[in-house]
Amino acid sequence: xxxxxxxxxxxxxxxxxxxxxxxxxxxxxxxxxxxxxxxxxxxxxxxxxxxxxxxxxxxxxxxxxxxxxxxxxxxxxxxxxxxxxxxxxxxxxxxxxxxxxxxxxxxxxxxxxxxxxxxxxxxxxxxxxxxxxxxxxxxxxxxxxxxxxxxxxxxxxxxxxxxxxxxxxxxxxxxxxxxxxxxxxxxxxxxxxxxxxxxxxxxxxxxxxxxxxxxxxxxxxxxxxxxxxxxxxxxxxxxxxxxxxxxxxxxxxxxxxxxxxxxxxxxxxxxxxxxxxxxxxxxxxxxxxxxxxxxxxxxxxxxxxxxxxxxxxxxxxxxxxxxxxxxxxxxxxxxxxxxxxxxxxxxxxxxxxxxxxxxxxxxxxxxxxxxxxxxxxxxxxxxxxxxxxxxxxxxxxxxxxxxxxxxxxxxxxxxxxxxxxxxxxxxxxxxxxxxxxxxxxxxxxxxxxxxxxxxxxxxxxxxxxxxxxxxxxxxxxxxxxxxxxxxxxxxxxxx
Amino acid sequence: xxxxxxxxxxxxxxxxxxxxxxxxxxxxxxxxxxxxxxxxxxxxxxxxxxxxxxxxxxxxxxxxxxxxxxxxxxxxxxxxxxxxxxxxxxxxxxxxxxxxxxxxxxxxxxxxxxxxxxxxxxxxxxxxxxxxxxxxxxxxxxxxxxxxxxxxxxxxxxxxxxxxxxxxxxxxxxxxxxxxxxxxxxxxxxxxxxxxxxxxxxxxxxxxxxxxxxxxxxxxxxxxxxxxxxxxxxxxxxxxxxxxxxxxxxxxxxxxxxxxxxxxxxxxxxxxxxxxxxxxxxxxxxxxxxxxxxxxxxxxxxxxxxxxxxxxxxxxxxxxxxxxxxxxxxxxxxxxxxxxxxxxxxxxxxxxxxxxxxxxxxxxxxxxxxxxxxxxxxxxxxxxxxxxxxxxxxxxxxxxxxxxxxxxxxxxxxxxxxxxxxxxxxxxxxxxxxxxxxxxxxxxxxxxxxxxxxxxxxxxxxxxxxxxxxxxxxx
Numbered sequence: 001x002x003x004x005x006x007x008x009x010x011x012x013x014x015x016x017x018x019x020x021x022x023x024x025x026x027x028x029x030x031x032x033x034x035x036x037x038x039x040x041x042x043x044x045x046x047x048x049x050x051x052x053x054x055x056x057x058x059x060x061x062x063x064x065x066x067x068x069x070x071x072x073x074x075x076x077x078x079x080x081x082x083x084x085x086x087x088x089x090x091x092x093x094x095x096x097x098x099x100x101x102x103x104x105x106x107x108x109x110x111x112x113x114x115x116x117x118x119x120x121x122x123x124x125x126x127x128x129x130x131x132x133x134x135x136x137x138x139x140x141x142x143x144x145x146x147x148x149x150x151x152x153x154x155x156x157x158x159x160x161x162x163x164x165x166x167x168x169x170x171x172x173x174x175x176x177x178x179x180x181x182x183x184x185x186x187x188x189x190x191x192x193x194x195x196x197x198x199x200x201x202x203x204x205x206x207x208x209x210x211x212x213x214x215x216x217x218x219x220x221x222x223x224x225x226x227x228x229x230x231x232x233x234x235x236x237x238x239x240x241x242x243x244x245x246x247x248x249x250x251x252x253x254x255x256x257x258x259x260x261x262x263x264x265x266x267x268x269x270x271x272x273x274x275x276x277x278x279x280x281x282x283x284x285x286x287x288x289x290x291x292x293x294x295x296x297x298x299x300x301x302x303x304x305x306x307x308x309x310x311x312x313x314x315x316x317x318x319x320x321x322x323x324x325x326x327x328x329x330x331x332x333x334x335x336x337x338x339x340x341x342x343x344x345x346x347x348x349x350x351x352x353x354x355x356x357x358x359x360x361x362x363x364x365x366x367x368x369x370x371x372x373x374x375x376x377x378x379x380x381x382x383x384x385x386x387x388x389x390x391x392x393x394x395x396x397x398x399x400x401x402x403x404x405x406x407x408x409x410x411x412x413x414x415x416x417x418x419x420x421x422x423x424x425x426x427x428x429x430x431x432x433x434x435x436x437x438x439x440x441x442x443x444x445x446x447x448x449x450x451x452x453x454x455x456x457x458x459x460x461x462x463x464x465x466x467x468x469x470x471x472x473x474x475x476x477x478x479x480x481x482x483x484x485x486x487x488x489x490x491x492x493x494x495x
Numbered sequence: 496x497x498x499x500x501x502x503x504x505x506x507x508x509x510x511x512x513x514x515x516x517x518x519x520x521x522x523x524x525x526x527x528x529x530x531x532x533x534x535x536x537x538x539x540x541x542x543x544x545x546x547x548x549x550x551x552x553x554x555x556x557x558x559x560x561x562x563x564x565x566x567x568x569x570x571x572x573x574x575x576x577x578x579x580x581x582x583x584x585x586x587x588x589x590x591x592x593x594x595x596x597x598x599x600x601x602x603x604x605x606x607x608x609x610x611x612x613x614x615x616x617x618x619x620x621x622x623x624x625x626x627x628x629x630x631x632x633x634x635x636x637x638x639x640x641x642x643x644x645x646x647x648x649x650x651x652x653x654x655x656x657x658x659x660x661x662x663x664x665x666x667x668x669x670x671x672x673x674x675x676x677x678x679x680x681x682x683x684x685x686x687x688x689x690x691x692x693x694x695x696x697x698x699x700x701x702x703x704x705x706x707x708x709x710x711x712x713x714x715x716x717x718x719x720x721x722x723x724x725x726x727x728x729x730x731x732x733x734x735x736x737x738x739x740x741x742x743x744x745x746x747x748x749x750x751x752x753x754x755x756x757x758x759x760x761x762x763x764x765x766x767x768x769x770x771x772x773x774x775x776x777x778x779x780x781x782x783x784x785x786x787x788x789x790x791x792x793x794x795x796x797x798x799x800x801x802x803x804x805x806x807x808x809x810x811x812x813x814x815x816x817x818x819x820x821x822x823x824x825x826x827x828x829x830x831x832x833x834x835x836x837x838x839x840x841x842x843x844x845x846x847x848x849x850x851x852x853x854x855x856x857x858x859x860x861x862x863x864x865x866x867x868x869x870x871x872x873x874x875x876x877x878x879x880x881x882x883x884x885x886x887x888x889x890x891x892x893x894x895x896x897x898x899x900x901x902x903x904x905x906x907x908x909x910x911x912x913x914x915x916x917x918x919x920x921x922x923x924x925x926x927x928x929x930x931x932x933x934x935x936x937x938x939x940x941x942x943x944x945x946x947x948x949x950x951x952x953x954x955x956x957x958x959x960x961x962x963x964x965x966x967x968x969x970x
Contacts, residue, residue, distance in 0.1 A: 045556060046888040047531055084523060141815055145805045147523050150874055152881025156805075172884060174531040181523045200818025207774035208821050208842050212671055283519050315771060316669035348590075348602040357655070364659045387662045418607050425609035425628055428558050432889065 023430070024455045027441065028274050032282060034290040036261035039441045039451055040277060041269040043434060047173045049270030050434035053183060054442035056263040057254075058163045059236040060373065061294035066250045068202075068238020071160040073251045073259075075198050077167070078144060078158070081189040084182070085143045089191065092138035096193060099131045100248050103196055107245055132197065139193060144182055151175045155435065160236055162373035164446050170435060173271035177280060184284040187264070190255060195248040203244075206237050214314035214487055222310050222321055222485035223372050226379055230301040232372050260291020265445045267438035297376060301325070310485040320392040321485040322399055323381045324476050329374040329448050336472045337380055339464045341368045342419045343411060344402065345382065349418065351402050352382065362390045362398055374447050379483070380476070392486040406473035410466035423458045430454065533884045535910055538722075538894045541733065545740045549721040550897045553729060554890040558629040560725040561891045562636075564643055565902045566621035568713035571688040571754050571833070577701050579693030583656050584706040585616030588623070591652035593641035598649055601638060610635040612642050618689060619832050620902065621713065629726045633735075640739045643719075646710060653703045660698045668964045671943040672842070674768050675776040678962060682766060682939040683782055683836055687757035716740045718751075722898035724890035757782060757834050761937035767953055768943040768962040775848040775944030779855065780838035781937055785830040786905065792916045793928035794827045799875040800867050800925070801825050801859065802839060806874070808858050809839065819843045819851050825859065827932070831903040837933065845944055849951030852940065862929040866922040880914045 030038040059070045082089045106124040109116045140146075148156045148169055158167045169179060210216045220235050227233030238246070268277055304325055327333050344351050345368025352366035366384040386395045431437055444453040539551045570581035589612060592598045605612060608631040614623040623643045627635035668674055677692060684690030723732065759782055784790060802809040802825025813823040825839035839859060843851040887893050900909055940956055953959050 043556075045554070045890075046536075046884065047533060048884060048888055136816075141811055142806050146874065149804060149806070150877040150881070151528075152878065152884070154882045154885045170885060172531055172533075172881060174528045177521060177528070178523055178526060181521050181526065184520070185523070194815070197816065197818040201814055201821055204774070204819070204843060205821035207844060212770075212772040212774045212776075212842070214669060317666045347606050349606045354599075361655060361658065364662045385662070385666075387658060388665055414607070418609075421607060422609045425559075428628060432557055432559075434888070 022455060023427075024452065026431070027451060028278075029451075030278050032261065032286060034261040034286065034288055035263075036285055036288075036290075037265045037445065038278060038281060039265070039267045039445065040272065040274050041267075041431075041437060041441075042272055042274055043269060043431065043437075044271050047271050048170055048434060049173045049176050049268060049272055050168065050170050050438040051176065051179045051183075052166060052168045052267045052435075052438040052442045054265040054267075054446050055165045055259055056265070056293050056446050057165055057258040058161050058373070059234060059238075060162050060231040060297050060376065061258065062231065062234075062254075066246070066254065067234055068236075068242040068246055069250055069254050070165060071237050072199065072202055072243070072246050073192075073255055074158050074160045074165055075202060076192040076195060076248075076251055077186060077190050077255075077259075078142065079193050079198070080140070080143055080191055081185045082191055083189070084147075084185060085140050085191065085193065087138045087140060089138075092135055092193070095131060095135040095138075096191070096248075099128065099135060099196070102128045102131060104247055104249070107247065111245070128196065132194075135193065144186070147178065147182065151178055153178075162232055162236055163375045164443075166439075166442065168435065168438070176268070176272065176277065180280055180284040184288065187259065187261070187285070188288055192248050192251050192255070195251065199243060199246060202237065203240065206240060206243065209237070210235070214312065214316035215319050217314065218310070218312045218319060218321065218485050218487055221312060222323065222483065223379075225308055225310050225485075226323060226325070226483055227301055229299045230376060231297060231299065232301075232376060232378065256291075258292065258294050261285060261288050262290040263293040265442045267441040267445075269434040269438045269441070301377060304483075305480050307479050308483045310483065311488055312485070313488050313490050315490050316487055317388075317489060318386045318392045319383070319487040320386060320395050320399075321381060321383050321483075322396060323379040323483040323485075324478075324481050326370070326378060326380045326476055328377050330453075333472055333476075335460045336464050336468045337370065339411075339416070339419055339461060340406065340469060340472065341370065341380070342422065343415055343469075344368050344406075346419075346422065351405075352384070352399065355402060356384060356395065356398050360398060361387060362395050363387055366395075366399070392488075396484060396486075403473065403477040407470060407477065411469050413466075416464070416466065420458065420462055423461060427454075427458060536887055536893050538897045540897070543716075543733070543740055544737050545716045545743050547716050547719055547721065547740055548898075548901060549723060549733075549736065550894040551727075551729065551732075552724045552890045552894045553727060554724060555726045558726050560625070560627050560629060560632050560723070560727050562625040562639060562724075563722045563891075563895055563898070564623045564639075565720045565722070565898055566616075566623070566643075566714055567718040567751055567902075568616055568621040568709075569619040570616065570691075571618055572713070572752060573688070573691075573709070575688070575691050576697060577705060578691045578697040579660055580701050580705055580709055581616040581621075582693075583653075583660060583701055584709045585614050585621060586656045587648050587652050587706055588646040588710060589614040589642050590656065591649040592647040593638070594645040595647070596638070596641065598652055605635065605638060608635060610638075612639045614642055632727070636735060643714060644716075644739075648703055648706050648710075650703055653706065657698055657701060660693060661695060664693060664695055664698065665966060668768075668770075668966065671768070671770045671772055671774075671776045674770070674962070674964065675778045675840075675941045675943045678766055678768065678943075679778040679780065679838065679939060679941045680836070682764060682941065683780065684757050687833075688754060689757060689833060715744065717744055720898045720902050722891075722894035724894045754833070756785075759834070761934050763937050763957055764939045765953060765957040765959045766939065766941045766962060767946060767959050768941070768964055769946065770943055770964070771945050773845055773945075773948075774842050775845050775851075775942060775949070776840075776842050777848070777852055777855070778838060778840045778941040779852070779938040780825075780836060781934060781939060783827045783830065783835040783837045784932060785832070785834055786903070788829075790924075790928040790931060791829055793920050793924040794829070794932065795879060795917065796872065796875045796920050797862060797867075797925050797929055798826050799878060800871045801862055804878070808861070809841075809855060812858055813841060813843075813851060813854060817854070819847050819854070823855070845948035846950050848942065848944060848949040849953075849955060852942070852956060856935050856938070859933060860935045863926070863933050863935075866926045869922070872920075872922055872925065876917055876920070879917050883914055 026041050028040045062069050086092055102124055109121050152172045154170050156169045210220055224233045326337055356363045356366045363384040364387050368382050370378055370380055382399050384395050386392050441451045445451045541549050573580040610627040610631050612625050625639040681690050809823045813819050820841045820843045823841040827837050828835040839855055841851055
C-alpha cells in the first residue's frame with residue numbers, strides 16, 4: 001500500500017514538471033523515408049498505448065463506378081493477409097479467383113435488368129455459394145481480432161468518412177510490437193477474402209444505419225441534395241445499388257493505389273519510449289514502397305442560387321435541419337463559423353437553447369454542427385426537434401430569426417470570452433486519454449495539413465471579432481445559400 | 496546496430512523464444528513480449544466527519560478536477576402512477592437553480608468558467624458530477640454542492656422538463672430499435688418497478704412537490720459516496736467538504752424501502768411491433784443473475800464466447816459466415832442490486848427474419864449442450880485477463896470504480912481477485928452455468944418490423960402478442 005502511494009507521488013512530481021509545456025513540446029514528429037508520418041506522445045499514466053493509423057483516403061476519392069468502395073475496403077482489411085487469416089494461401093488463392101469470376105458474371109447478368117437470364121443468375125448464385133464454402137475451409141476467421149484480443153487489445157476498430165479512413169487499437173504497452181507486425185503485414189499483403197458475404201453485411205449496415213432510421217435517411221437525402229457535383233454529396237457507405245455492384249477486383253485496385261505509407265499518418269500515444277518506438281516502427285514499415293496519395297478532388301460545387309427544401313415523409317414525428325454552404329477547414333471564415341457554432345449551439349447558454357428550448361419552448365433540443373467533411377467546402381447546419389403542437393415551420397422561423405440577429409447586432413464581448421474559455425478547457429483536457437489524443441493528432445494532420453492546428457487553434461479563434469461574425473452572417477446566411485430539410489409524419493396532419 | 500537492439504529485446508522477454516523472421520520482424524502468431532505485471536492503482540479512502548466515504552486520487556497531469564457523488568436512490572422507488580419522477584427529479588436538480596442561484600445565472604456562471612455540473616437518476620443510483628479547471632474549482636464546487644443538497648426546482652423548469660418527457664413519449668415509437676429495447680425490458684420485468692415506463696398519464700401526474708419530496712428523501716449525506724480525482728489540494732478539499740456536509744445527522748439514518756426481487760417466471764412470449772421498414776429488429780432473452788451468484792465468472796467467459804466479441808459464436812455465424820446482420824451480440828447484464836438480464840440481439844433484412852431468429856436460438860441452445868472448446872476457453876480468459884488494465888486508465892475511472900464497488904456492496908478483494916477468479920473457470924463450469932442460466936425455450940422474443948415480408952410467419956415461434964404502437968393523444 002505504502003509503496004504504491006509513493007509511486008503515485010513520484011508520478012505526480014514528474015508530470016508537474018511536464019505540465020508547464022504545451023502540446024507542441026510533447027508531440028514528437030517523425031517522417032519516414034517512404035512518406036509515412038509518425039506522431040508520438042509519451043504518457044505514463046497507465047501501462048497502455050493507443051495506436052491509430054489514418055489513411056488520407058476517403059469516400060471523396062472514389063470514382064463514380066466504385067462508390068462505397070472505401071468503406072467496403074475498410075471492412076475487407078479485417079480479413080487477413082497472405083499468411084494471417086489463412087491455413088494455406090496457395091490452395092486458397094485459385095478458389096478466390098474463381099469466386100471473383102463467378103461474382104462478376106453474376107453482376108453483369110443482373111445489370112441487364114429485365115433482359116437478364118434468371119436461370120443463369122440462379123445457377124451462378126449456386127456456384128458462388130459452393131465456391132465460398134470450399135474456400136472457407138482454408139480461412140482462419142478474424143485472426144487479426146483474435147491475435148489482438150488474446151493479447152488484451154481493446155477498441156480494435158476502424159471507421160471511414162468522406163475525408164479518410166482510420167484503424168485503431170489500444171494495447172498493453174509491452175505489446176506495441178504486435179501492432180507493428182500486424183499492421184505492416186496488412187499494409188503490404190492484405191487478402192480480401194470473404195468479399196461477397198461481407199458485402200451482404202455492409203448492406204445490413206446500410207439498412208440499420210439509414211433505411212430504418214428516419215432522421216438518418218433525411219440526413220442522407222439532405223446532403224445528397226446539397227452537392228450537385230462534389231463527391232461530398234455521396235453517402236460514404238454508398239447507395240444500395242452501389243454496394244450491390246462492388247467487386248473484390250475494384251477493392252483491390254483501390255487498395256493497391258492508395259493505402260501505402262505515403263498516405264498513412266500514425267499516432268502512437270501512451271506508455272512508450274519514443275526513440276525505441278520509432279526504431280521499431282522503422283523496422284516493420286521502413287521497407288514498404290511508398291505508394292501514393294489520391295489526387296485532390298477537382299470537382300467544385302457551383303454556387304447555390306436558390307433555397308433547396310427537402311421533405312421526407314416517414315413513420316416518425318417531425319424533425320428539422322437547416323444548412324448553409326461554407327468554406328473548408330483552414331479558410332479564415334471557418335474559424336468565424338466555429339465561433340458562430342459555439343454561440344448559437346454550445347451548451348445551455350447558447351442562443352438557440354435559450355430562445356427555442358427555454359423561452360419559446362418550440363423545441364426540445366437544438367444543435368449546430370458542420371458536415372459532411374472538412375477537407376473541402378462543407379455545410380454549416382442547425383438541427384432541432386420540434387415540440388408538439390409546434391411545427392417544423394415554427395421552429396424554422398425561430399432559427400432564421402436568430403441567424404438574422406447575428407447580422408444586425410454585434411456579439412457581446414462576454415460571449416466571445418466564453419468561447420475562448422471553453423477552448424482553454426478543451427486544450428487542457430485533450431491530453432486526457434491516449435485514444436482521444438491519437439484521434440485528434442491523426443485527424444488534424446490529415447484534414448488541416450498539420451496537427452499543430454490544435455496548438456494554434458485558440459490564437460486563431462481569439463482573432464475573430466464581433467464584426468467578422470456580422471460580416472460572415474450577412475454573407476452566408478442568405479436565402480439563396482440555404483437548405484431546409486424536414487420530416488413530415490406519414491398520415492399525419494401534414495406540415 | 497539493428498542486431499544489437501534485437502538481442503537486447505530478446506533478453507528481456509519472458510523466456511519463450513521470439514520467432515524472428517528476416518529483417519528482425521516477429522510473427523504475430525508466435526511472438527512474445529517483455530513481462531508487464533499490472534497492479535491495480537490505489538485510491539485513498541477517507542471518511543468525512545459526517546460519515547460519508549470519499550475516494551481520492553490526486554493526479555496533476557491535467558489542470559482539471561473531477562468529482563462524482565453516488566447517491567442511494569433510483570426509479571425503483573417511484574410510485575407506478577408517477578413513472579418518470581426519478582428521472583425528472585435528476586434532470587431538474589441541475590436545470591432548476593439551487594440555493595437561490597437562478598437557472599440562467601447558474602448556466603452562465605458555469606459555462607463562463609467552462610465548468611460542468613450534471614445530475615441524473617437511474618434505476619438504482621443517482622449521480623451528481625463536477626468537472627472543472629483547477630483555477631475555477633472553488634466556485635464550481637459550491638455550485639456542485641448546492642445542486643446536490645439544495646436544488647430549487649424552479650416551477651418553469653419543472654414544466655419544461657415534463658414537456659420534454661411528454662415529447663419524448665410522442666416520439667418513442669419512431670425508432671424500431673428503441674421500441675424493441677423498451678418492450679423487451681417491460682416484458683422480462685413485468686410487474687416489477689424495473690419494468691415500469693413513463694406514460695402520458697404518469698408524466699402529467701408528477702408535481703413539483705413530488706420532486707422536492709423525492710430529492711429530500713434520498714439526497715442525504717448518509718446516503719452518498721464521493722469520488723474525487725485530478726489536480727486538487729487534499730487538505731483544502733477535505734476542509735471544504737467537511738464544511739459543506741457538516742456533522743453526522745441527528746435525524747434517523749436513511750432507510751431505503753425494501754424493493755422485492757423480480758419474480759422469476761420463465762414463460763416464453765412472442766411480441767410483435769409493426770413498422771414499415773426493410774430491416775427487422777430482434778431481441779430475445781429473459782431474467783439473469785445478481786452479482787451474488789457464484790457463476791458470475793463463468794458467465795463472463797460464456798458472454799465472450801457466445802456473443803461478446805468479434806469472434807463470438809453469434810457474430811461468426813450470423814454475421815461473418817452468413818452475412819445476415821451487421822450487428823449481433825448477447826450478454827448477461829449482472830444485476831448489482833436486482834436480478835439482471837440475458838439479452839441477445841440483432842437486426843436483419845425482413846426476408847431473413849425467421850432464419851436469423853432460429854439460427855440465434857440454436858446457437859444459444861448449443862451452449863447448454865456441449866462444453867466450449869479448450870481454444871474458446873483459453874481465448875476468452877486471455878482477453879479478459881490481459882485487457883483488465885483498461886478499466887484503470889484514468890484517475891477518474893479508478894476512483895469511480897472503487898466508489899461503485901462500495902456503493903453496490905461488492906465483497907472486499909473483488910477487483911484484486913478478479914483475474915484469478917476468471918483464470919479458475921473450467922469448461923465444465925461454463926457448461927453448468929449455461930444450463931442453469933440460459934433457457935432458450937423460455938425466451939421473450941421481441942420482433943419489430945414488417946411481418947408481411949418475413950420469410951416465416953412469426954407464429955412459428957409461438958402465439959404472437961401484437962403491440963399497439965398508435966400513440967394515445969396527450970392529456
